[in-house]
Amino acid sequence: MADTTLIAENDILARFPEGVSQDERKGYQGYIVAADRLVEFATALRDEFGYDYLSSVTGVDYLPEGKMEVVYHAYKSTGGGALVFKVQVPREDAVVPSLVGVYKGADFQEREAWDLLGIRFEGHPNLKRILMWEGFAGHPLRKDWKEAYFEEEKKPFDSRWPGGDVYRAEDKNPFGKNVVYPEKFDPEKWTPVGEEGFYGGLRGFDAGDGDEDLKTEQVVVNLGPQHPSTHGVFRMVVSLEGETVVRLEPVMGYLHRNHEKIGERNTYLMNIPFTDRLDYLASMSNNWGYVQAVEKLLGDKAKVPERAEYLRVIMAEFTRIVNHVFAIGTLLNDLGAFFTPMLYALEERELILDIFEAVAGSRMMCNYFRFGGVARDLPPGVYEKMRDLVFERLPRKIDELDRYLTENEIVRARCEGVGVLTPEEAIAYSAAGPVLRASGVPYDVRRADPYGIYDRFDFDVAVRYHGDVYDRYLVRLDEIRQSIRILQQALDDLPEGEIISGKPKYSIRVPAGEAYGRVEGPKGELGFYIVSDGSANPWRYHVRAPSFINLTALGKMCEGDKVADAIIILGSIDIVLGETDR
């Protein structure tokens, strides 16, 4: 947490005269740290400079320069802008010291960088693949790695019907499907790796204490990937002693749809509908995060008109309500109140989706934001509908939900004191959104690092102090109320005027450089890291997914609780697999 004796930021170079230098490439910011000084640097950053929250870790493959770069974005949990630092290593032998010892939240992100980019993190306690399976050939996000359906480096592709004959990607692959194998591979002589080693690691703990008569055996239980309470295709491997969770390991990647690889081939505009499909309950917020990152690169060329700024806030806050009522509904599902609370939640969701459908043309995948504005203006009648919802119906319905659930004895008995995460742990694990705020850290990107026009609205950052499942539920309820407050102000002030600056263009050229755009999505801090090389397609496109990173703390939260509680702890984190696995 914040220390009073912090060193000012511009002293970083003075504090580290060797091994740290300013990143001087055009369009880039931050510091380049020598690999052997990284751990020392990060420790000082956390303890002396107050950057205690490591938001994002990712790698960039600079193929032409033969370099692999790891990019870190650190923040102060008291608010303010990012401190970016980077480590550059040779591509062929990419080894970087792990920061798990300094920031625990780096755990899954470093595993992801190892999985997809082949950067080895020395000292990482559990450096395994996380999104792909153990034994998969290659590191797919490397720029020289080609997939089975590879056609061309960049979109838009050439004609798919040259000479009038249409072809599909399957027709060109001898197997007729999306597979590629190493040369001379013989499946009949090949033995699987991975799964056995996985369970072996979990079995390692034996609590017998040498007493043969009292030898207790731990049981390994698999929850998922097909399980009604894992919110999609998520898997938890739990070692149990009796009913108590000794260790829990999340396994993901069952919905890994290669968002980043596809995104690096798309043009900038093409990526907007793909971001819809990240967190498919909150497509409008996802749009915003991505658009914000690209707008940062574009600079003044993409100035957002007043009306569009308001429309963005309105849509993002409606999305938050949709997401939170859904999260509360599924949490109650997980608690055993099967589908009835969900019906109440879905009723409100449908009404908001009607607005989205009228405005954007689609219920779920809105694809509404554009660089420098939004895609469409409000059709007639929608404004009145929104006013009716925000001023009349929603406040009433949220109170109703509150009345039915909050004081319910079963809800309280099951949720209070379960899955506790202390504020220190929450920050260390890089938890974000309601999970962080329920632990007593009032960190909301809308306040800590305001974007759009959030500085104009009067709202409170919802915060609770117990860090348990119940508080996470209450924070969501509070946030719905705050969203309604913001919506009421935004609808009152909504000005007339343009909705997009300049003429909408299909292909934009983005100046070379890097940008990190982040918004407070309903699940937490949603960040997009984009590296542009000045062409029509991003060179690197990375998503800092709050669902994914919040899961880093899942194991810690479940330790010592009952296995039945693991389900509701997962429900209280509120993950969406599209975003977790990307």
Added chain:
Amino acid sequence: MSEELNAKGYEIPPEMRNMVAVTTLDKLYNWGRRYSAWPMMFGLACCAIEMIATAASRFDLSRFGMEIMRPSPRQADVMLVSGTVTKKMVPQIVRLYNQMPEPKYVIAMGACASGGGPFKEGYNVVSGIDKFLPVDVYIPGCPPTPQALLYGLMKLQEMMEKQSIKTVRWYQKEDLPAIPVPILGPDLIDPRDFPEFQVKLAQAADQAQVEE
């Protein structure tokens, strides 16, 4: 009810109507099945959310006798493949399908399950569940609206109606073979490819050479 069940060409006396129906076994059997097709509670991706919305009060799946979603494949009749099928997930999906008792149906909901959809080019994406499972109804859309899903389910009911015990594949003399479960190797391996594997591998190597 008996009106609906009655086979054509049989005159039922007026006083017996609504009490007696003369019908075929097929018709009776299909009538029972079509109004109690239990879907498996199994969501993969975005489409699953629309599936949940369809089950909720506004669209109400139970009007079609389908409100009982079963998390266990052993109790389900219809597998709604609702979302992107990834290589990492497909072994589980095939296993779930094999565990379902016959008669069983598969609905590919949305663009991804039908053919890979927007993510088709991805290295971890199976371009359509029909590469592994026999699909009965494809529902287009990304995601399909609840109305589209309902229409797809109604199409499935129509299909059930037309089936005959004599010809459906699960009532033949020989046992239906289970679908071999794909293996996660260096890439996804389909055991059905084994006989021709080396030939195709050589072809792929040739192709790579030509392209270089």
